[in-house]
Amino acid sequence: MKELKLMKGNEAAAEGAIRAGADGYFGYPITPQSEVMEYLMAEQPEKRTGMVVLQAESELAAINMVYGAASTGKKAMTSSSSPGISLMQEGISYLAGAELPCLILNVVRGGPGLGTIQPSQADYFQSTKGGGHGDYRLIVLAPSSVQEMFDFAFLGFDLAFKYRNPVLMLSDGLIGQMMEKVELREQLPRTTYFDRSWTLTGKPDGQERNIVTSLDLDASRQEVHNQHLQEKYRKCQANEVRYELLNTEDAEYLFVAYGSSARICQKAIQLGREEGIKIGLLRPITLWPYPAKPLAELAPGMKGILSVEQSAGQMVEDVRLSVGCGVHIEHFGRMGGMIPTPEEVLENLKKLLITK
Amino acid sequence: MTEEIIIAGFGGQGVLSMGKILAYSAIMQNQEVSWFPSYGPEMRGGTANVTVILSDERISSPILHFYDTAILLNQQSLDKFENSVKQGGVLLFDSNGLTRHPERKDIRIYRVDAADASAKMESAKVGNMIVLGGFLKIKPIVKLENVYKGLEKSIPKRYGHLLELNKKAIAVGQEIVEKVRG
Incomplete structure (x- = not known):
C-alpha cells in the first residue's frame, strides 16, 4: 500500500530527512524555508527515531553544529534561505576542506542582500562555483517537485557519505512553498556511520587518533590534500551526473x-x-x-x-x-x-x- | 481532465484553506494536484491567492497566466484576475463589498454571496466552504464524499465539531450559487 501525503516542499524535505535516518538537524528560521524546522519541531523525530532537532542561535552556529555532528560520522542537516546560506559559507568551505558529509538545503529567495522572500534562482553561482573560499566543490541537487524534495534527502545523504563531501539541495521558494502529492518511502534505520578511519568516535586501541580539520600549515601537504580533493571531484563528475x-x-x-x-x-x-x-x-x-x-x-x-x-x-x-x-x-x-x-x-x- | 484554478481574496477569508481542501479531495480520487500560494506580505492581511491545479496527468507548471476557473472574493482580486480567465471559462465571485461587477462577455459568470450567507449562519469562518459548495455545483470535478474526507483531514481533531457546520456550509453554497451570464 502506497503511503501518499499532500505536503509542502519544505515539509517533504524535513520528512525525507527523518526517513533517510538523519541523526540531527540544526537550523535558524528564515522565509521561505521556515516550514522545515516548524515541521520537524511539530513532528518530534526524537520520539520517532531519536533524531535531534535544534534551533541554533544563528546560521553560523547551525552550520558549525553540522560540522561537529558530521565529525562523529552522524547524518547531519541544516537548511536556510539565501541570506542565511551566505552566512554559512565559511562553515561550508571548512566542511568541504575537512571532507565532512552533510546535507544543506537552500530554499532560494530573491537577492542580492536581504532581497525579497519570493522565489529566485540567483544563487546558482554561489552553489556551483564555490560560495566560500578555496578550491572546493559541492554536489548540488536541484529538485523540481515536492516528491524530489523528499527523495533528494535520501539521495543527498547517500552521495554525501559516498564522497565524504557536503551536498547542497538547491531549491527555491516556489518548490518549497508549493504543495503536491508525495509518495513516502519507508523509514530507514538511523545507523551511525562508524568508519573508524576518520570519524571522531573515541580512539580505538592500537590506532592513531583521528583528527578532523581543514587546517594544515605545511603547504606541500596542503597541496597533496587539494590534489586528493580534485581527484574525488573528478570521480564525482564521471559518476554522478543526473538529468x-x-x-x-x-x-x-x-x-x-x-x-x-x-x-x-x-x-x-x-x-x-x-x-x-x-x-x-x-x-x-x-x-x-x-x-x-x-x-x-x-x-x-x-x-x-x-x-x-x-x-x-x-x-x-x-x-x-x-x-x-x-x-x-x-x-x-x-x-x-x-x-x-x-x-x-x-x-x-x-x-x-x-x-x- | 485538467482543471486550472485561481482563488483570490482578502487574507483571512480562507482562500488558502479552500484550495487545500480542494487539493486533498483530488488526492482522495487519485488525481495529481499542485497548490501554490502567494506567501508574501499579502498573507498578513492584504490580498491572498492560491493557484490549484487538478489533473489526471503529471502537472507541469504550478504557475499560470490563464485559468479555467477564477474564484474571486474581493475587488482587488476581481480587477487583477478577471482578464486571466480562459475564453469559455468560469468566473465565480462574491458580490459583498464590490463596487464593480465582472464585465466580460466571453466567459461564464456565477455569483455566490457567501459573506452574507455565512453571516446568517452566524459563522463568518465558513464563508470559504459556501464558496466551495457553489463552485462544485458549477463544476463537480471532485465528489462531495471526497471533499468531506478532505475536510476531515484538514480540520484539527479538537475542532471536530465544526465538521458538520462546514458540510452544511457546502450545501448552502450549492443552493445559493446563481448564474449571472454565459
Whole structure:
C-alpha cells in the first residue's frame, strides 16, 4: 500500500530527512524555508527515531553544529534561505576542506542582500562555483517537485557519505512553498556511520587518533590534500551526473532549465507544440557535476537553445561552456522574486531564437 | 481532465484553506494536484491567492497566466484576475463589498454571496466552504464524499465539531450559487 501525503516542499524535505535516518538537524528560521524546522519541531523525530532537532542561535552556529555532528560520522542537516546560506559559507568551505558529509538545503529567495522572500534562482553561482573560499566543490541537487524534495534527502545523504563531501539541495521558494502529492518511502534505520578511519568516535586501541580539520600549515601537504580533493571531484563528475530529457526526440529548439523553471518550461513546451514549434527540455538534476556531455551531444541538432532561470543569467554560462560555439544560445529570466509564466517563456523563445 | 484554478481574496477569508481542501479531495480520487500560494506580505492581511491545479496527468507548471476557473472574493482580486480567465471559462465571485461587477462577455459568470450567507449562519469562518459548495455545483470535478474526507483531514481533531457546520456550509453554497451570464 502506497503511503501518499499532500505536503509542502519544505515539509517533504524535513520528512525525507527523518526517513533517510538523519541523526540531527540544526537550523535558524528564515522565509521561505521556515516550514522545515516548524515541521520537524511539530513532528518530534526524537520520539520517532531519536533524531535531534535544534534551533541554533544563528546560521553560523547551525552550520558549525553540522560540522561537529558530521565529525562523529552522524547524518547531519541544516537548511536556510539565501541570506542565511551566505552566512554559512565559511562553515561550508571548512566542511568541504575537512571532507565532512552533510546535507544543506537552500530554499532560494530573491537577492542580492536581504532581497525579497519570493522565489529566485540567483544563487546558482554561489552553489556551483564555490560560495566560500578555496578550491572546493559541492554536489548540488536541484529538485523540481515536492516528491524530489523528499527523495533528494535520501539521495543527498547517500552521495554525501559516498564522497565524504557536503551536498547542497538547491531549491527555491516556489518548490518549497508549493504543495503536491508525495509518495513516502519507508523509514530507514538511523545507523551511525562508524568508519573508524576518520570519524571522531573515541580512539580505538592500537590506532592513531583521528583528527578532523581543514587546517594544515605545511603547504606541500596542503597541496597533496587539494590534489586528493580534485581527484574525488573528478570521480564525482564521471559518476554522478543526473538529468532528465523531455520531448527532445523531434525537438528543434531546446530549453535548459532546472527546479521550478523546468516546471514552467514544461507548460511552455505544451503551448509551443500546440502552435507547431517543436521544443524539448534538458533538465539538469545535478547542477554540479553539470550534465555538460549530454547537453553537448544534443545541441548540434537544435536551431537554438534557451536557458531559462529566475536570475540575470547564471547557468547560461555553463550551457555556453558545455556547447561551445556554433549553436545559438540565449538566456531568459525574471529577477528579484518575480516568476515568469509559461506564456512569457514561450514568447521569449520566439523573440530571442526564432524572429530574432 | 485538467482543471486550472485561481482563488483570490482578502487574507483571512480562507482562500488558502479552500484550495487545500480542494487539493486533498483530488488526492482522495487519485488525481495529481499542485497548490501554490502567494506567501508574501499579502498573507498578513492584504490580498491572498492560491493557484490549484487538478489533473489526471503529471502537472507541469504550478504557475499560470490563464485559468479555467477564477474564484474571486474581493475587488482587488476581481480587477487583477478577471482578464486571466480562459475564453469559455468560469468566473465565480462574491458580490459583498464590490463596487464593480465582472464585465466580460466571453466567459461564464456565477455569483455566490457567501459573506452574507455565512453571516446568517452566524459563522463568518465558513464563508470559504459556501464558496466551495457553489463552485462544485458549477463544476463537480471532485465528489462531495471526497471533499468531506478532505475536510476531515484538514480540520484539527479538537475542532471536530465544526465538521458538520462546514458540510452544511457546502450545501448552502450549492443552493445559493446563481448564474449571472454565459
